[in-house]
Amino acid sequence: MEEVVLPTVSRVALCGGTHGNELSGVYLVRERLKRKVEEEEHISVVTVMSNPRAVQQCRRYTETDLNRCFTHATLSGPVTDKTPYEIVRSQELNTLLGPKGSPEAMDLVCDLHNTTANMGLCLIAYSDCDWISLHIYRYLQRQMSDIPVRFIHFDLPLNEAYSLDSVGKHGFAIEIGPQAHGVVRSNILSTMQEGVQQMLEWVRLFNSGTPFEGGKVDVYTMVKNVDYPRDFETRGITAAIHPQLQDRDFCLLRPNDPVFQTFSGETLKYTGTEPLYPFFINECAYYEKGIALSLARQRSVGIPSIRSEREGEQGKRKSSAEEMEEEEEIKGEMEEEGYQKLMEYGEESDSLNGQYK
């Protein structure tokens, strides 16, 4: 397969505090802002505290979840005196880091999150054919041997993509757990610091002309969310995640495996027919969203060799639209035999929207 030449990643945004009680990102960003980090070699890094009001109150958000506000519809909606703070803020951030989908947008937006689930380090993105994100993913996997590194793919078009990282030309959330919201654990903070350093190191190498070989990576594509069992009348939950499933994120869930334990002690089993990979198991912030866990299908995705364009090559560069098309073509070539597109599972994908952290 042909080597792909891509523009350098010159402008990077590093964001924390999009959820104000996810403290690793908050403290990492706060420390960087304090130290007034100089421009890195070949990269300009913009450090952003995304939701300072929520950070101040150590809450996920003040009026509405900021990390659901970056759809085209919300970003282009009218603002009045009564518009929730987070919607106003999403438009500010879009001006600062985007505008989303425009040539002025940041080359890479990385948004830092924590989860109460035992997920290790995950990159979460909307594309499984963004070679920059997937190469960074593989680099982190290789450089960070002390923690599992995984890639979660939410299959949504750009205009429906709702989270801050979707504002960049490339982008992903870095999600690390388990960590209670409102708490900072030094091991989780160190992991995040290392993840960020390795990501910037990859960008530095890429920009300086280092070629990166192609190969295959495992990607977890979101299939559906599962809610807690609830009381028919009160809608209160009537069960907790089963002890045999708790903390087992990314361990294959097979038909008839235990999923819930009701408060009266009964075990409820997985009734699906397809074995899938659970993640965001018992995430604190998802109780209000009606999500007890999410389920993904694992796929092996081929990625081409890449390098950054050299001076003088720019003339030969294709337009963004052509690039996207080419990526899709390469992806088509590389798809595994037997891989079925997510959209074939139409009945399972209704619950996809607006539900990832």
Added chain:
Amino acid sequence: MEEVVLPTVSRVALCGGTHGNELSGVYLVRERLKRKVEEEEHISVVTVMSNPRAVQQCRRYTETDLNRCFTHATLSGPVTDKTPYEIVRSQELNTLLGPKGSPEAMDLVCDLHNTTANMGLCLIAYSDCDWISLHIYRYLQRQMSDIPVRFIHFDLPLNEAYSLDSVGKHGFAIEIGPQAHGVVRSNILSTMQEGVQQMLEWVRLFNSGTPFEGGKVDVYTMVKNVDYPRDFETRGITAAIHPQLQDRDFCLLRPNDPVFQTFSGETLKYTGTEPLYPFFINECAYYEKGIALSLARQRSVGIPSIRSEREGEQGKRKSSAEEMEEEEEIKGEMEEEGYQKLMEYGEESDSLNGQYK
């Protein structure tokens, strides 16, 4: 040492949701209320959702921390339209379960809590000579072998005791962790359910005349709180609990052991001269209170054999004041050689007030 004869424990209050985001107690109480549990043999159990507004919002409290409102001063203060909800609620609960210090008060008040710290199951109380509480503690230790069970003692007089359990004639909090606030983990919920069942079983046995032998128990007496290192100007924290201390609640902390790791990577060590036992390490709710961990001294406390008074013995029973005096005398007899009263450490006890969960 002489056997002590005590009145039966006929009226028990079981409370949850004093902090609305500590979900084990919330769900345990909710389930009991649903099932409309009948009167137990020899015991009347009143089940109470302490702070329904905070439970509704899944927050620790709505206006002020309910579990700091049970001092004599707060309970007897005036109420106006502007009085915080939790203060109004504390007076309602005092009417329902107390009044504190009166003969009408519940015989036993047990209040259910969770912590993000790795504390196992702790009973937390204001007295180290309340034989009922200490015998229940020893019973739980013996019956529940799969989790460490400990007793924490806050040495405050009754009128300064600030938590809900201080409203009963006997009382303690049951504190279980680690569990992220806003999350229910089935293993932690099961442990709490078992703790409550064992406690009620002990009360049943005691009331039916079963004698309980004396002996010794380990008690952790609170010495002082330690705050996070903070920025001199902004007062923001500049360090997290050191990875070598995180999750090591009740493991002896010796002079020069690591306590914090600053966000720039420096290790800060324990500068005290006395080895002490840390607990509530990195408890989420204590960031706002300026507590990174608490430190306790471990002591062996002697407890006498006890049994409940039989019918006809009541005439011989002493007044409450006489009982208290006798307990103090027995405690005096039983104190270990070399045990120094907490109050000798006057300079360390300034920070004791208002700071336990």
